[in-house]
Amino acid sequence: MHSQSPQNYQARTNYVRFKNLPGLRQALAPFSVVIKEKNGRHALFGFKSEADSVPASLLYVDRHISPFLEDGEILVVQQIGWKASTGEFTSGAWAVDSSGRWVAIEMEDIYAIAAKHFGVPLEAISRCAD
Numbered sequence: 001m002h003s004q005s006p007q008n009y010q011a012r013t014n015y016v017r018f019k020n021l022p023g024l025r026q027a028l029a030p031f032s033v034v035i036k037e038k039n040g041r042h043a044l045f046g047f048k049s050e051a052d053s054v055p056a057s058l059l060y061v062d063r064h065i066s067p068f069l070e071d072g073e074i075l076v077v078q079q080i081g082w083k084a085s086t087g088e089f090t091s092g093a094w095a096v097d098s099s100g101r102w103v104a105i106e107m108e109d110i111y112a113i114a115a116k117h118f119g120v121p122l123e124a125i126s127r128c129a130d
Helices: 023-026 062-068 109-118
Strands: 005-011 033-038 041-048 074-083 086-096 102-105
Touching: 023 033, 023 062, 041 074, 062 086
Parallel strands: none
Antiparallel strands: 005 041, 005 074, 033 041, 074 086, 086 102
16 A cells, blocks of 8 residues: 555545644645544544655555544545556545544455455456556
8 A cells, every 4th residue: 555656546534633733734744635623523634646745645644643633533534546557546644642643445355355245256257547
């Protein structure tokens, strides 16, 4: 998921509580991230284009964000992108807590999930690729 090839990404998070918003803003300053507030909670929105020299906004910032999460908060990041080098779409989501523990899924995970759900061998499902 953390490829270094030219890509365009758009990402966003759920709304969560942060314990040090000024510190979070400072930690995220090198990234293309916008912070929005709603009912005392904040969400992060990010974009990266091929022209950006900074790593893809929300794709690399989980280690920067988790220390700022209020205890008990779970930040969920959803992203979608396009790899210029291969012409492939990418999509995924991951969640991180205040201790830095995280879990992730990617678009490719659907094949294993579908095989298990429908009771067919994984190899029986063709891929969405040329």
